[in-house]
Amino acid sequence: MSSLQTCTAVRTISIGSFGKFAGRAIKLPAYIGGGIAAVGSYVIYKLEEAHEYASTKLEKFKSFGQNIRNMIETAFEDSNGNDNNDENNDNNKHSTSSGGPAAGGGVGMVALNTSTSSENDDGVTSDEDDNDLNEQDQRLDDAMVNLTKQMIEIRSLLMSVDGSNMLTLPSIVVVGSQSSGKSSVLESIVGQEFLPKGSNMVTRRPIELTLVNDQSQAAEVAEFPALKMYNLTDFQQVEKILRDLNLAVPDDEAVSNDPIQLTIKSPNVPDLSLVDLPGYIQIEAADQPTSLKEKIREVCDRYLAEPNIILAISAADVDLANSSALRAAKKADPKGERTIGVITKLDLISPEEGKGLLTNRRYPLRMGYVGVITKAPNAGSIFRRATGVQAYVAQQKFERSFFKDNSGVFADTSIGTHILKKRLMRVLETSMARALKPMHDKVANELEETSYQFKVEFNDRDLTSEKYMAQTIDNLKLAIKEFSERFGRPELKSLLRSELDQKVLDLLAQRYWNKSPISKKQGVNDKAQSMHVKLSEPAIEELSDASSDDSYWRRKLELSTASLTKSGVGRMSTTLVSDALLTEINVMLDNSEIRTHPGIKEAIRDAAVAVLSKKFNSTSDQVENCIKPYKYEIDVEPREWSISRNHSLGLIREEFKQCKKRFHDIKKTVGGNKLKQIMTYLENEKNDVGRALSEENIGFSPGLLLRGKEALFLRDRASLLSMRMKFLRGSSCKYKNSKYKCPEAFMDVVADKLTQTAVLFLNVELLSDFYYSFPRELEDKLSSSLTKDQVDAYAKEDPKIKRHIELQERKQLLELALNRIEDVMALRKQIS
Structure with a gap:
């Protein structure tokens, strides 16, 4: 019964709790709906991602199947004996090599015939001998690609020759307005997004882009040779670097002709040498200089001149009559022999209108037009936009699909990014090959002139930055050895004694040579006050009559001696010698050929400071320990007293002369x-x-x-x-x-003893170690620990040495370029 009474009754439900439960029950559907929406969004995102991945894989599989199908169809065509294609191929080859119309049409016609034949001749005969010929053609193509690579390397080599604006092989110059899709064309060739984009003149400097087909690379790698930046795999970083380099051009200039050098190596790019120029504008913005349009034209005209190939980019949705690229190309290349027209954005107009642009006769170009689509339509994903390789894959997929769906309309036209790549390779190879012989003559003449200058100015004496640095180090070692013979223990003693003499004079002036408190012209009241002072502070005049047991003068001398011996002689003397060494080294450098090398001078001084700093504390402690006995007791020999007495007289005499001279002034x-x-x-x-x-x-x-x-x-x-x-x-x-009556002589004895003792340790601990360690520190700092760029910078601080090294490097580069050109010419002759 008691247990039941103590039990607490709990209500399982109440009116209030029912209200709370009802409120939560009403909110439950909203929670469930929000969760379903979030899960659905995530599922959609994953489905899009899976669809994109599956599409990419399916596209690759389709491409592989298409290749198999083409091989089978080609085999059946060969079995049926397609001899007409063979005859056409033979005729084309014969007309090109025998100097027919193609040979007489200049660079443009040769390049056009070569490119179109390579793009359109797909027929293969069925004979076994013809299969051997196909293998030979493949080897020929590989050899031509190798030639192109070597010629691009020669072009880069010629660009590195200082002052060789006339020594250059052709490049492909890309021009177009800001909205023509010029950047997208270059990115579709590379397969990466790397060019800065925007509406406010983001391309302010020419970009000299060199593409290198390197099968050893796993993916695209970018390099900025002028900035010493290599192996960049993040193309967002490449875009940022390019943007920063362009924005470095001041706003009041807006455009500069100083090029940015960029190299991209990849197994998927062709060997090409391209130049991306600032886009043409129609009118200057309010924040741009009024002369911007003219400046852009001047920069572009410089690159559009012969022998460069012009890649004129025009948008399909803009009338070609208003194309800035074609207008500039017409001015630089009136006959259209070295201009390739590229029509972008063909998906924005009807296929029939696109074909009309590619086959037009109103603006004829001997190298013709190529139609491309460099951007895929926006997929409309709310989660992300395709970038990088994904954007390239999407662009390629959309371009192939568009031209495949309209293959009947675009028959007998050049379309597609892959066709553009092939044509650019053929045109560049042909143009470079035709320029080799004239370039060979130019390089030979330039080499002859450079060799003559090198012989006249420097007598063919070989000099490199490393040799000059080694010679500089040897000369420094010899100078240090000569300096060690001039600055030894006697000079060290003289330096320290002079400093201690000055300290002794300061102590004597402070403690003994103050004005006498009794003046002859004081009044009676003042004299009485001075008598009181006299009782507590005797005047110096009374020192001559003082007894030897006078505690005042005895105490004053002890305090003066302690002030000298406990003044930090160890640190003071070490600092004094270190400063003297650094001063002498600066004088030695100023009187040598190193005076023209501020960088080397600073490095030598740093080396000297490093050596002295290592021994500073230990030397100070050693000197302080060795003079410690003089802080408590000083024994004076009669000979020492006599010498110090005469020496102190000389010091006081010199002080007296200075006082008189200053008074007379x-x-x-x-x-x-x-x-x-x-x-x-x-x-x-x-x-x-x-x-x-x-x-x-x-x-x-x-x-x-x-x-x-x-x-x-x-x-x-x-x-x-x-x-x-x-x-x-x-x-x-x-x-x-009489030391208490003659404090000047006694203090001089103390200074002499401190000097003699300190010099022993300073000579061994500091000076000798410095002469031993300093040359080795110099060699380590100026030779072993410096990079090649630092050695070059140091050597070229001297204008004469800079001229010698640069002229020699120019001669060597010209010799290398000439040998490479001759090798390529010989190889091309063998192939032909």
């Missing part, structure tokens, strides 16, 4: 009488004499008063020094027992 500047009045006024400033002088001269300027105070100080100091010199010469300072 002030007197000469202010005037003798005026200086005398100022000095009298300063000495009697608080009595009647001083006030009278001030009223008579209506006060003195602050500048004159400052000069007067300095003159008073110099006069009193000279008088005191004269008194101390007389005392030092006297018998009272003849022996070392």
Whole structure:
């Protein structure tokens, strides 16, 4: 019973809880609907992704099946004996090689015949001998491709020859308006999106694009040779670099003729040499210079000149009469012999209109027109847009599908990106081949002139950056050796002693040579006050009469000696020697040929600082330890006392001369009488004499008063020094027992002992180690740890050396180019 009473009753349901439950039940369908929508979106996204992947794989499978089908059809055609194609092929070859109409039509006609024959001649005979001929044709094509690759390499080699604007092989120059699809054509040839796009003049500099077919590459690789950037596989980064290089052109210039060099290597690209030029504009924007249109035309005209091939890009939805590319090509190539027309965006017009553009006779070009579609329509995906390789695959798929669906309309026309690639390869190979012989003569003449200049200016003396750097290091080592013979232990001792002498003079002036507190011209009240001062601070005049047991003068000398020995002699002396070495090295460099090399000078100084820094702390500690006994007790020999007495007299005499000279300079500047009045006024400033002088001269300027105070100080100091010199010469300072009366001599003894001891360790720990380690540090810094580019930069800091190296490099590059041209000409002769 008690247990039941203590049990708490719990209500399983209430009115309030029912309301909450109803609210949640109402929201449940919304939650379920939102979840279904999210799941559905994700499923749609995955289905699109799977569909795209499956489409790509299916397209590859279809392409493979189509190739098998073509092979089977070709085999049946061969079995039926298609001899007409063989005759046409033979006739075409005969007319091209025998100097018929094709041979007489210049670069354009030869290129056109070669390209069209390679694109349209698909017939194969059925005889076994003809199969051998097909294999020979394949080997011939491979040989021609190899020739093209070598000629492009020769072109790059000639471009690297400094000052060789006339030494260049043909390139394919791509021109068009900003909306013509010029960038898309180049990207469809490469198979990657890499060119910056936009509406505000994103292409401000020519892009010299070299495509290299490299089967060793797994994918596309980009390089910027001028920027020393290699093996770039991220083409979004390539696009950013190109955008930054273009935007580096100032807005007030908007366009520059300084080209950007870009190389793309891939197993899927043809060997081509292309130049992408800034797009033509119709009118300048408000934020663009008014001369922009003319500047673009000047840049383009420079590249459109012979012998370059012109690739004129025009959009199909724009009347060819308004095509900026065709207008510029007509001006540079009036006969249309070296111009290929490319019509883009054929999917935006009817197939019949497209065929009319490709076969038009109003704007004839001997190399004809090629129709392409370089962009697939937007798939409309809300999740992502195809980019990179996916965009290329989609473009290729759409282009093939479009032309296949309209194959009847576009019969007997050149269409498709793959046809454009083939034609460009053939045209470029033919144009380069025809330019080889004239280029051979130009390179030979240039080499002869360069060789003559090299012989006259430098007597054919071979010099490289590495050799010059090695020679510089050897000369430095010799100079350091000669310097070590001039700067040794005696010079080290003289340097340190001079510094300690100055310290001794400063201590004597601070503790002994102050003005006497008793003045002859003081009044009675002032004299009484000075008598009080005299009791606590004896004047220097009293030192000559002081007893040897006077604790005041004994204590003053001990404090002065401690101030000298505990002043950080170790660090001070090490710093002094290090600074002296660096100063001497700078003087040595300024008097040598290295003075024209600021980079090498800085590197040598850094090497010297590095060597000295390694030994600085240890040398300071060693010197400080070796002078430690002098901080507690100093024994003086009679001979040392005599030498120091004479040496201190010489120092005081020199100090006296400087005081007198400075006093006379002030007197000469202010005037003798005026200086005398100022000095009298300063000495009697608080009595009647001083006030009278001030009223008579209506006060003195602050500048004159400052000069007067300095003159008073110099006069009193000279008088005191004269008194101390007389005392030092006297018998009272003849022996070392008088050290308290003759602090100048004793402090000189201490300075001499510190110098002698410190020099021993400075010579061994710092100087000798520096002469040993510095040349090795130099060799490591200037030779072993420098890159080739740094060595070149250092060597070329000297204008004469730069001229020598660059002229030699030019000669070597011309020799290499000439040999390569001769090899290609010989190989081409064998093939033909």
